Amino acid sequence: MSDDDFMSDEDFNDESLEETDSEFEDETYDDDRYLKYDKPQRKSYEVEFRVYSDSQIQKAQAEQIEEVSNILGLPSEQCAVLMRHFKWQKERLIEQYLNSQEEVLGAAGLDTNAARTLKIEKVKGFMCDICCNDENGLETFALRCDHRYCVECYTVYLEQKIKEEGESGRIQCPCEGCSTLVDSKAIKLLAPKSVSDRYQVLLNRTYVDDKDNLRWCPAPNCEYAVDCAIGPKQLTTIVPTVVCSCGHHFCFGCGLNDHQPCPCALVKKWIKKCEDDSExxxxxxxxxxxxxxxxxxxxxxxxxxxxxxxxxxxxxxxxxxxxxxxxxxxxxxxxxxxxxxxxxxxxxxxxxxxxxxxxxxxxxxxxxxxxxxxxxxxxxxxxxxxxxxxxxxxxxxxxxxxxxxxxxxxxxxxxxxxxxxxxxxxxxxxxxxxxxxxxxxxxxxxxxxxxxxxxxxxxxxxxxxxxxxxxxxxxxxxxxxxxxxxxxxxxxxxxxxxxxxxx
Ligand SMILES: [Zn+2]
Ligand SMILES: [Zn+2]
Ligand SMILES: [Zn+2]
Ligand SMILES: [Zn+2]
Ligand SMILES: [Zn+2]
Ligand SMILES: [Zn+2]
Structure with a gap:
């Protein structure tokens, strides 16, 4: 394949990483953003896109959380919960938070009792509601809602949620009916490394799923995500084929293998027709x-x-x-x-x-x-x-x-x-x-x-x-x-x- 056929990943690799991350925060797509990567003669069937690795995605999230944390004066693990709740729309979060702090915290599964720091504690006369253990000197943990359980039960609970159910950003307190969310700090305190690593992977996944301009490469075992500004409404006018760093060519609109020149809607109809008429x-x-x-x-x-x-x-x-x-x-x-x-x-x-x-x-x-x-x-x-x-x-x-x-x-x-x-x-x-x-x-x-x-x-x-x-x-x-x-x-x-x- 000739190298001018597609925007290959080599065009935007590591040397542009630093710009990448600051660009990455932008919610809007002003033309400037793409201009500097624009090839002089981009063909009418080509779209602009960038490929991100797992660690770049993680870094982009951390930077956005850090920024909001500085603005709102909240710990970063709470800002992470808020940002996820607001699907990474920074401006909307800040505006609503400044209007009504308590409402925003409550809606996101955080509570206003933010001052208390979370830690593993021994509590006199405690009995765990899950395992009924009441030994002296038992290590316990509670989120800000104060629903306290022994560390062992908490860890088993988190492991179940993360490893088996694949949950990450929406894990709630083990107490039934309590909607307080478990944040990354609690995970760090309680979960073994394999579980917290998995948690991070799952969080990355929701980050990509939450953002319209990001999509995972559908190739098996590929961990790259592609950033492309083509929205669903544009799919009648363009077929956005992107190329992942793993070499896979796919459609950013529907995730199927490259199907240029056929628009996504026709591809869907055609595949359905062929299935229906296969006999x-x-x-x-x-x-x-x-x-x-x-x-x-x-x-x-x-x-x-x-x-x-x-x-x-x-x-x-x-x-x-x-x-x-x-x-x-x-x-x-x-x-x-x-x-x-x-x-x-x-x-x-x-x-x-x-x-x-x-x-x-x-x-x-x-x-x-x-x-x-x-x-x-x-x-x-x-x-x-x-x-x-x-x-x-x-x-x-x-x-x-x-x-x-x-x-x-x-x-x-x-x-x-x-x-x-x-x-x-x-x-x-x-x-x-x-x-x-x-x-x-x-x-x-x-x-x-x-x-x-x-x-x-x-x-x-x-x-x-x-x-x-x-x-x-x-x-x-x-x-x-x-x-x-x-x-x-x-x-x-x-x-x-x-x-x-x-x-
Ligand atoms: Zn227990
Ligand atoms: Zn609770
Ligand atoms: Zn790939
Ligand atoms: Zn023929
Ligand atoms: Zn498509
Ligand atoms: Zn013959």
């Missing part, structure tokens, strides 16, 4: 078909859809089974669905047959690119193994064979894009702009198949194909940029008419 569609993912000319069985073992029959040498398209020679010409359309003229609108059966045919056209192409992406990847993994061999045979260094790696990545990404162009096209109403879209789709598709074809060549040939492959990779990537740019501009300018409502 009708019954997509055959079989990897064998018959040659349309000699009927010999042909097996597909790579992602490329340009097939050549081993027996009669007939070249055809795996998707539409039409002759390959006509693909890419101006009159032949593998990607466009031609509405059949003369369907009687009163004939319900004919109408529903026509609409099923239309759906299957798009669905088969959508599913085929998904399938092809998998096959491309399998083939690449096999190739990678052989690459090591190639290196030693041809005397090429590791760096010199990286063109295969980048070609494979571009291929994966383009098939992903192509896949979603078919969902996009399914909901697209025909107008004079649809032709431009379909031409871009066709151009990208043809370019992808050519590159994909090179992958299926014998490994011995790959070294001599280096220049050609690098050229094709750049070309394919460029076709993708053109398609995404055109569709994104159309969305932004509200030029596309969809058959369904995006809201």
């Amino acid at each position: 009708t569609a019954n997509w055959i993912s079989a990897n064998t078909k018959e040659c349309p000319k000699c009927l010999a069985t042909i097996e597909k073992n790579g992602g490329c859809n340009h097939m050549t029959c081993r027996k009669c040498k007939h070249e055809f398209c795996w998707v539409c089974m039409g002759p390959w020679s006509e693909h890419g010409t101006s009159w032949y359309n593998c990607n466009r669905f031609e509405e059949k003229a003369g369907v009687d609108a009163r004939d319900h059966q004919a109408k529903s047959r026509a609409s099923l045919e239309r759906y299957l056209h798009y669905y088969n192409r959508y599913a085929n690119h998904e399938q092809s992406a998998k096959l491309d990847k399998d083939l690449y993994l096999k190739t990678e193994k052989k690459m090591t061999l190639l290196q030693s045979q041809s005397g090429m260094s590791w760096i010199e064979v990286q063109y295969l790696d980048s070609a494979s990545k571009v291929l994966q990404q383009c098939r992903q894009t192509l896949k979603w162009t078919y969902a996009f096209a399914f909901y697209l109403e025909r107008n004079n702009l649809t032709h431009i879209f379909e031409d871009n789709q066709k151009d990208l598709e043809m370019a992808v198949e050519t590159l994909s074809e090179l992958f299926e060549r014998p490994v011995e040939q790959l070294a001599s194909l280096k220049v050609e492959m690098m050229d094709k990779t750049a070309y394919v990537n460029n076709r993708r940029i053109i398609l995404l740019d055109d569709t994104a501009k159309g969305l932004l300018e509200d030029k596309w008419n969809f058959t369904v409502d995006l809201n």
Whole structure:
């Protein structure tokens, strides 16, 4: 992938950390905030975003709490509770606190008896209400509400809440009906390190969940969060793909894998439709078909859809089974669905047959690119193994064979894009702009198949194909940029008419 394709995480890494944290506090998104990270030529389908690590998120919280603590003159563990209660809207908290201190503290589960410091104490004549232990010298603890329990019971309670129930910011006093909140200081006093570490992780999680401009990377075991200012209302005009530092490309709007150029609302509808219609569609993912000319069985073992029959040498398209020679010409359309003229609108059966045919056209192409992406990847993994061999045979260094790696990545990404162009096209109403879209789709598709074809060549040939492959990779990537740019501009300018409502 070319590095100007997305705002990569390298663009905003550690050297900007210090600015990061102060920027991070801002509730509003003035343009200044993003200007200094703005790349000179950001494309219309790209959005500004930043990636944060766990510790950066923690630091950002601590700094905001500290600031409020200085302003309100309250201990930081109480300010933390208040900030969470106010979903990190600092100004609102300060304003309301100054208006009515008691009300704000009460509503957040704190009480006004703030002066007493929390500590572990031994209390004469005490009996724990949970375990009924009344030994002399028993260590006890109580929050400001004065509901006192033995330290052992308290610790078990916290462990249960944090480790088993996954609670953090809303843990209440163990006394039934008491809404006083356990704060971080109490956790520090009572919980073993593994529990307080977990508590911190969970708090971070709620922090990210509470803020609209933050979202966890959905990749398994990834601990980065992404900051992006695109709100739910903007999702009809932009598809905000972000790239996490772990390498995962995902949509900031819905959290699904990158689905450009298709807006979130269409993706949701399309996935639902495919689930509902899975029986009708019954997509055959079989990897064998018959040659349309000699009927010999042909097996597909790579992602490329340009097939050549081993027996009669007939070249055809795996998707539409039409002759390959006509693909890419101006009159032949593998990607466009031609509405059949003369369907009687009163004939319900004919109408529903026509609409099923239309759906299957798009669905088969959508599913085929998904399938092809998998096959491309399998083939690449096999190739990678052989690459090591190639290196030693041809005397090429590791760096010199990286063109295969980048070609494979571009291929994966383009098939992903192509896949979603078919969902996009399914909901697209025909107008004079649809032709431009379909031409871009066709151009990208043809370019992808050519590159994909090179992958299926014998490994011995790959070294001599280096220049050609690098050229094709750049070309394919460029076709993708053109398609995404055109569709994104159309969305932004509200030029596309969809058959369904995006809201
Ligand atoms: Zn007890
Ligand atoms: Zn209580
Ligand atoms: Zn990630
Ligand atoms: Zn989305
Ligand atoms: Zn044949
Ligand atoms: Zn075709």
